[in-house]
Amino acid sequence: MSREGQPAAIQRQDYAPPAYWIDAVQLTFDLDPAKTRVLSKMQVRRNPQVAPQPLRLDGEELNLARVQVNGAGTSFKMEDGQLVLENLPGGHEPFELEIFTTCQPIKNTQLSGLYVSEGTFFTQCEAQGFRRITYFLDRPDVMATYSVLLRADKAAYPVLLSNGNLVESGELDDGRHFARWVDPHKKPSYLFALVAGKLVAREQKIKSRAGTEHLLQVWVRAGDLGKTEHAMNSLMASIAWDEARFNLPLDLERFMIVATSDFNMGAMENKGLNVFNTKYVLASQATATDVDFANIESVVGHEYFHNWTGNRVTCRDWFQLSLKEGLTVFRDQEFSMDMAGSPSARAVKRIEDVRVLRTVQFPEDAGPMAHPVRPDSYVEINNFYTVTIYEKGAEVVRMQHNLVGREGFARGMKLYFERHDGQAVTCDDFAAAMADANPGSELSRRLEHFKRWYSQAGTPRVKAVGQYDAAAQTYTLQLSQSCPATPGQADKQPFVIPVTLGLLGPQGAALPLQLQGEEQPGGTERTVVLHEAQQTLTFTHVAQPPVPSLLRAFSAPVVLECDYSDEDLLLLLAHDSDPFNRWEAGQRLLLRVAIESIAAPAGGTGAGAGFDQRLLPPAIVQALQGVLRHPQLDAAFKELVLSLPSEAYIAEQLDTVDPQRVHAVREALRLELATALQADWEWAFETHQDSGAYRPDPQSAGRRALAGAALSMLCLAAQAQGDSVWPGKAYQRFKSAGNMTDRFNALAALVTSGHELAAPALQRFHALFKGDALVIDKWFALQAATPDRAGDALPAVRALMQHPDFSLKNPNRARSVIFSYCNGNPGGFHRADGAGYAFWAEQVLQLDAINPQVAARLARSLDRWSKLAEPYRGAAREAIARVAGHAALSSDVREVVTRALAA
Ligand code: TRP
Ligand code: ZN
Numbered sequence: 001m002s003r004e005g006q007p008a009a010i011q012r013q014d015y016a017p018p019a020y021w022i023d024a025v026q027l028t029f030d031l032d033p034a035k036t037r038v039l040s041k042m043q044v045r046r047n048p049q050v051a052p053q054p055l056r057l058d059g060e061e062l063n064l065a066r067v068q069v070n071g072a073g074t075s076f077k078m079e080d081g082q083l084v085l086e087n088l089p090g091g092h093e094p095f096e097l098e099i100f101t102t103c104q105p106i107k108n109t110q111l112s113g114l115y116v117s118e119g120t121f122f123t124q125c126e127a128q129g130f131r132r133i134t135y136f137l138d139r140p141d142v143m144a145t146y147s148v149l150l151r152a153d154k155a156a157y158p159v160l161l162s163n164g165n166l167v168e169s170g171e172l173d174d175g176r177h178f179a180r181w182v183d184p185h186k187k188p189s190y191l192f193a194l195v196a197g198k199l200v201a202r203e204q205k206i207k208s209r210a211g212t213e214h215l216l217q218v219w220v221r222a223g224d225l226g227k228t229e230h231a232m233n234s235l236m237a238s239i240a241w242d243e244a245r246f247n248l249p250l251d252l253e254r255f256m257i258v259a260t261s262d263f264n265m266g267a268m269e270n271k272g273l274n275v276f277n278t279k280y281v282l283a284s285q286a287t288a289t290d291v292d293f294a295n296i297e298s299v300v301g302h303e304y305f306h307n308w309t310g311n312r313v314t315c316r317d318w319f320q321l322s323l324k325e326g327l328t329v330f331r332d333q334e335f336s337m338d339m340a341g342s343p344s345a346r347a348v349k350r351i352e353d354v355r356v357l358r359t360v361q362f363p364e365d366a367g368p369m370a371h372p373v374r375p376d377s378y379v380e381i382n383n384f385y386t387v388t389i390y391e392k393g394a395e396v397v398r399m400q401h402n403l404v405g406r407e408g409f410a411r412g413m414k415l416y417f418e419r420h421d422g423q424a425v426t427c428d429d430f431a432a433a434m435a436d437a438n439p440g441s442e443l444s445r446r447l448e449h450f451k452r453w454y455s456q457a458g459t460p461r462v463k464a465v466g467q468y469d470a471a472a473q474t475y476t477l478q479l480s481q482s483c484p485a486t487p488g489q490a491d492k493q494p495f496v497i498p499v500t501l502g503l504l505g506p507q508g509a510a511l512p513l514q515l516q517g518e519e520q521p522g523g524t525e526r527t528v529v530l531h532e533a534q535q536t537l538t539f540t541h542v543a544q545p546p547v548p549s550l551l552r553a554f555s556a557p558v559v560l561e562c563d564y565s566d567e568d569l570l571l572l573l574a575h576d577s578d579p580f581n582r583w584e585a586g587q588r589l590l591l592r593v594a595i596e597s598i599a600a601p602a603g604g605t606g607a608g609a610g611f612d613q614r615l616l617p618p619a620i621v622q623a624l625q626g627v628l629r630h631p632q633l634d635a636a637f638k639e640l641v642l643s644l645p646s647e648a649y650i651a652e653q654l655d656t657v658d659p660q661r662v663h664a665v666r667e668a669l670r671l672e673l674a675t676a677l678q679a680d681w682e683w684a685f686e687t688h689q690d691s692g693a694y695r696p697d698p699q700s701a702g703r704r705a706l707a708g709a710a711l712s713m714l715c716l717a718a719q720a721q722g723d724s725v726w727p728g729k730a731y732q733r734f735k736s737a738g739n740m741t742d743r744f745n746a747l748a749a750l751v752t753s754g755h756e757l758a759a760p761a762l763q764r765f766h767a768l769f770k771g772d773a774l775v776i777d778k779w780f781a782l783q784a785a786t787p788d789r790a791g792d793a794l795p796a797v798r799a800l801m802q803h804p805d806f807s808l809k810n811p812n813r814a815r816s817v818i819f820s821y822c823n824g825n826p827g828g829f830h831r832a833d834g835a836g837y838a839f840w841a842e843q844v845l846q847l848d849a850i851n852p853q854v855a856a857r858l859a860r861s862l863d864r865w866s867k868l869a870e871p872y873r874g875a876a877r878e879a880i881a882r883v884a885g886h887a888a889l890s891s892d893v894r895e896v897v898t899r900a901l902a903a
Contacts, residue, residue, distance in 0.1 A: 007891045009377040012319040018137055019050045022144045023094065027134070031152035031196050033106035033116050040101075040134045042144075045094040052090075057083040058131035058138040059101075060113070066100040083135045099135050108132070109809060109850045117262035118221070120197025121157070122275060126268060127318055127381045130189035140188040140315045141424040150196060151178045157196040159219070163187070163271045165253055185251070185271060186422060188314050193270030195219070195258045202228040206236060208249050214239075218281065219258040227282040230293055230696070231257060234300035241301070241335050246413050248308045255307075257281065257300070261773055264811055264853045265385070267299050269306035276303070279774055279812060285694040285739040287775050290704055292740075293696035297339065302332040313417065316424045318381045322373045322454075323427045325385075326393020330401070333394060345698040347553075347579035348636045354554045354580070357395065359649045361387040362559070365459045366652070367863040368903040369896065370486035374427050374454040379895040382853050388457075395557040396453045400431065402498055402527065402555060403450075404438040411437040427454050442498075442529050449531060450496040457486040460495050462530065464562040468545040474516070475503065475542040480534040481558075487899070497530040500555035500578075503539065503546035508575025514540050524577070527555060547571050552578040564588065570623050579637060586627070586641045589620050590669070594650050597665045598658075611668040621676045628680050635688055636702025639709050644669055647826045651867070658869040659830035667787070667827075671720055674713040681717075685710035694739045701741070708745030715753035727755040734761050744778060751786055776805055777816040784820035786828075793828025794835055797821045808846060811854050818843050822861040829861075830868070834875030837862065841879040844893060845886055852890030859883065859896040866903045877901070 023043045030037040046052065059081065067076050069088060077084050089095045108115035113132025114123050123133065131138040148162040154177040160169070164183030171177050201217040202225060208214065216235055218228040235257065242248045252272045263277035280299040283292055309331060310324035333353055337346040364370060364387055371384065373393045378384050401409040412434035419433055431451055435444035443450060460483040467476050479499065483492035502525045503511040512521035516538040528537060539546075547568045551560045564572075564585075572585035597615045627633060627641045647666055651657045674681065688707040690700050711733065714726040730746045737743035747765055750758040762783065769775035784797050800806060800817050807813050822829055822840050829836040840861055847855035865876035883889070884897040 007379055007894075009379050010381075011377045012317070012375065015317050015319070017047060017050055018139065018142050019047055019053045020044050020055050020137065021047055022137055022142055024145045024147070025136075026147045026149070028149040029151065029194065031105075031121055031150065031157060033121075034104060035102050036105055036114060037100070037102050038134045040099045040136070042097045042099075042136075043094050044097045046088075046092050048092055055085040055088060055097075057085075057099075057135035058128070059083055059135040060128075060132045062101045062103055062132070062135065064099070064101050064135070066098070068098040070095050071098075101134055103133065110853065111262055111264050111811070111851060112853065114194075115262070117260045118197075119156070120195065120199065120260070121152075122195055122258070122260050122262075123193050123270075124264065124268060124275065125192050125270070126190040127321075127385075128190075130192055133192075136189050138189050139317065140190060141317065143186040143188050143314070143422075143424060145186050146181075146183045146192060148181045148183075148194065149178060150181070150194060151176055152196050157198070159195070159197060159199045161193075161195040161219070161256060161258065161273060163191070163193055163273050183271060185311070187271050187311065188424065191269070191271045191311055191314075193268070193273045193275060195273065195275065198222070199258065200225055201256075202232050204232055204236065206239065208239075209243055210249065212249075214250050214252065215254045217254070217256045219256060220278075220281065221259075224259070224278075224282050227284045227287065230283045230288075230296055231276075231281045231300055234297040235304060237297070237339060238301040238304040238335065241338060242305060242308070242331075245334070245338070246308075246331075246410060248413075248417075251307070251312070255304075257303075261812065262810055264851070267303045269303045269310055271307070271311050274303045276300075277812065279777075282774060285696075287740055287769070287772055289741040289744055290696050290701035294336070294701070298332045298336050301335040302328055305331040305335070308417070312422065313420045314424045316426050318378070318384070319375055320426050321381075321384060322389045322393035322396075323425065323430055325390050326373065326395075327397050327430065329390050329394035330397040333398075340698045342634075342698075344579060344634045344637055345702075347583075348634065348640065348698065348702070350553060350580055351583050351637075351640050353391070353394075357387070357391045357554075357557060359646050359652075361391045361557075362459050363648065363652050363864055364388055365392070365457060365486070366484065368487060368899040369860065369863060370457045372455050372457045372489075376455075376488070380856070380890075380892045382892055383856055383895050392557055399453070399496075399498055399556055400434050400443055400450075402500075403443040403529075404434060404441045408438040408441060409434070427451075442496075446496050446529070446531060449494075452493055452495055456483065456492050456495070457489055458483045458492060460492075460497065460556075460558045462497060462499070462551070462556075462558045462560050464548065464550055464560065466546075466548055466562075468542070470545075473540065473542055475539045475546055477501075477537045477539070477548060478534065479528075479530050479537070481530060482533070487902070494531060494533050495556075495558075497556045497558060498527050499530055499550060500525065500527045500552040502526075502549045502552065502577065503542070504549060504571060504575060505546060506544050506571075508571055510577050511542065511546055516540055525552065549576050549578055549581045551581075553580045554584075566592075566617070566619065570619060573623050573641075574626065583637070583641050586624065587645055589623070591645050591650065591653065593617070593620065594645065594662075594665055594669060595653060597668070598650075598654065598661050611665070614672060615665070615669055616672050616676065621673075624673070625677055625680055628677065628684060634699070634702050635706040636698060638684075639702065639706045642673070642709065644673070651826075651864070655867070656869050657864075657867050657872075659826050659872060660832070663787075663827035663830075670713075671716060674717040675720065678714070678717050681710040681713045685714065704739075704741045704745070708741070708749070711745060712749040712752065715749040715755060719753040719755055724755075727753065727757050730755075731757045731761060735764070740775070744782075748782055751782055754787075754789060770805075773810075773812070777812050780806070780813065780816040781820040781824075784817045785824040788825070788828035791831065793821065793825055794831065794839060797828075797839070809850055811851065814847065814854060818847075819858060819861075822858065830872055832871055834871070834879065837876050837879035838882075841882045844883050848890050848893045849888075852892040855890065856892035856896050859893050859900075863900055863903075865900065 026041040028039040105114045105116045112129040150160040160179035162181035167180050167182050169179040199219040200222050201219045204216040218231050257274045259276050259278045259281040261278045267276040305328050309327045337349050415437040416433035435447045463480045465478045510524035514521040569585040569589045576582045647662050688703040718726040730749045734746035750761050844859050862876050880900050
């Protein structure tokens with residue numbers, strides 16, 4: 001329960017099966033925003049495996065009107081917010097439990113349970129929202145069949161939806177109507193959903209490989225129908241992909257997606273009735289960027305893939321969350337890669353995924369909220385929908401995939417469903433199925449050891465030391481691993497770490513690999529498995545000193561330390577056959593320069609403080625120029641290579657962080673790249689224009705991304721040189737662009753370079769798109785993330801919050817301003833006077849009173865406070881303490897700030 005003192009942590013070890021099963025539920029809703037009446041009839045029986053005890057049902061913010069057992073009144077009591085029934089029929093016969101409650105959807109600003117968004121009813125039940133609708137055993141291992149009768153005013157709520165199949169509908173008195181939905185599949189309560197309101201649908205009939213027909217629907221508000229084509233195409237592609245790659249068909253006659261603009265997260269996989277944030281449904285070339293199009297494809301895929309990984313087989317308890325989320329992220333990543341097609345487009349997707357992992361998950365794993373992929377305890381489960389559960393969880397699945405191979409992984413999935421379809425299971429069950437389906441594989445031989453990835457938090461560090469022996473013609477590679485302590489876990493055991501590697505000759509050729517003891521060389525790439533604290537590999541017949549290319553395609557979620565010279569990295573950047581490591585070599589070169597410049601005494605600490613001398617060695621500039629001008633490389637890949645590591649990623653490499661110094665150095669590097677390659681950026685902009693019809697495919701998106709980056713560099717250089725030609729061109733491009741990607745890139749180039757044309761452009765943009773919430777979110781977000789100039793970022797953010805379009809209650813809007821500033825504008829946020837942190841504290845508290853889930857996300861912004869240099873450190877700590885000292889705090893925010901202060 002929220003806001004009631006210090007809630008106790010829930011321990012994974014305390015898991016006990018439920019004392020009762022609920023096999024079937026009949027729900028009747030009389031929908032009314034002010035007072036919705038919910039009648040729940042449940043078929044309940046004792047769990048014969050558990051000692052007899054009272055039935056304890058979860059409930060939150062409900063008004064209880066009546067409780068009946070087998071049609072007669074019964075005694076009950078309330079205890080810790082639970083409804084406790086002691087005098088239940090004995091024996092193991094099922095009985096009928098009937099509970100009548102009411103709730104107030106219009107007052108539900110948390111967006112968990114039943115709520116109203118723009119006049120339409122929505123539900124969000126994961127993880128524990130169902131208890132805000134009715135009393136229930138609100139835990140994922142209790143699976144029931146649901147029959148749902150919805151009744152509401154027909155004019156206000158013409159569309160009535162729930163899970164499964166529509167079996168009956170019709171008119172009632174007083175202008176009301178009804179619809180009855182029956183879901184043939186058993187499900188846990190967190191997958192329940194209803195939607196009621198004024199919506200319209202794009203429809204599509206499809207046939208499965210087996211010939212069965214299905215109806216697909218994408219439901220939106222009337223004006224948005226024109227923006228649903230891409231979501232529908234993505235859904236059809238997802239269905240076809242899951243059938244083709246994993247033999248997993250759609251198991252429903254009807255599959256629906258509904259969009260809402262008030263949503264705490266991205267989307268939700270309710271059985272047959274996915275509910276989406278509009279951000280991941282609506283797209284047109286005029287209003288959505290290429291990134292939006294790609295995100296829609298991957299989120300639609302993600303939620304659809306949950307239909308098997310999550311819904312058909314679900315989680316026994318919430319500690320197993322990564323069972324469904326890690327696996328489903330892995331599946332959506334593979335889906336996006338398969339859709340992208342070419343090897344280089346696949347590599348681009350991999351680089352993007354790894355970038356998220358390293359800039360967001362690695363810090364989480366090193367900070368106060370660090371937790372294993374399968375956590376051991378939590379206070380508030382909503383706080384554990386983290387990048388560790390999702391992205392690191394996906395890496396743990398990916399390592400299993402790589403250890404058993406693509407075919408082996410498909411076999412493991414098959415066995416997983418043969419064993420567990422219709423069950424609520426654990427991460428152990430998944431790994432066991434993978435291993436058992438692949439006897440003799442590295443995974444099955446080391447299964448218990450491999451599973452430390454589920455139980456130990458922290459990012460392992462792998463150190464590689466190479467030594468060449470010219471006389472013996474051998475190259476020895478010593479690999480060692482360690483893992484830093486995390487809260488509650490001081491000592492770590494070695495992990496099973498697949499290291500995919502190759503060796504490059506002095507001219508960049510891929511060398512044949514022959515390990516000591518092998519008769520002959522075998523291939524130019526291997527995956528070796530590091531499982532001890534330290535292992536040594538000896539390669540023979542190595543004629544010249546090689547350069548190792550390690551952890552190709554990022555074969556494990558670790559930090560790789562290797563003493564590369566600049567020349568080694570330049571060689572890898574120019575020649576590695578692995579595109580990921582090519583990109584990585586460039587990032588290492590740039591990171592090295594950034595870190596050295598940060599440590600160097602000169603340059604001051606203020607934003608833009610003068611770095612008179614050049615920071616980038618000419619060889620690096622030349623190498624980057626070589627990539628930019630390369631005749632074969634993809635534009636998308638070039639754009640990634642030429643992007644500097646983010647401030648967050650740079651900061652993560654430092655023991656003590658002066659955020660203003662990090663910001664100043666990165667800005668200086670950006671300016672240097674802009675001016676040193678000015679002619680090349682001009683070339684890149686001119687030669688990467690698309691004249692044909694807009695298509696969001698990876699190749700054309702890549703061209704637009706590179707052109708956009710070029711324009712931004714050109715505006716930056718122009719601003720420094722007092723020249724207005726390129727800002728003028730950017731303004732023209734902004735006005736005449738035929739799609740949102742080009743238009744927004746031009747706008748961003750003007751705004752971030754600080755040119756005076758930014759103001760009229762912003763004004764024009766708002767006028768053009770007013771009323772289109774998702775575009776206005778972009779407008780807010782861009783301004784809130786605009787680099788600080790003389791302390792103007794915070795006042796600008798406060799001014800944005802006074803704008804008539806701003807609202808704290810709408811999560812997308814709150815994120816577009818507050819999160820963009822606190823998480824996406826480090827130079828503006830980390831102020832020496834601490835005003836950024838004070839603002840953060842103020843907003844966490846404001847939001848907490850409205851929506852604890854969103855507030856707790858914002859509360860994470862200062863997770864890494866203890867790494868900050870003074871005066872930032874002290875000011876940040878003070879701000880966190882101010883939040884923690886607030887009396888009426890949700891358990892969500894309290895857990896985050898309590899853990900932060902313990903760091
Ligand atoms: N299960 C959802 C997904 O990842 C996400 C989710 C979990 C969620 N809890 C939520 C979405 C609360 C909205 C609100 O696919
Ligand atoms: Zn998910």
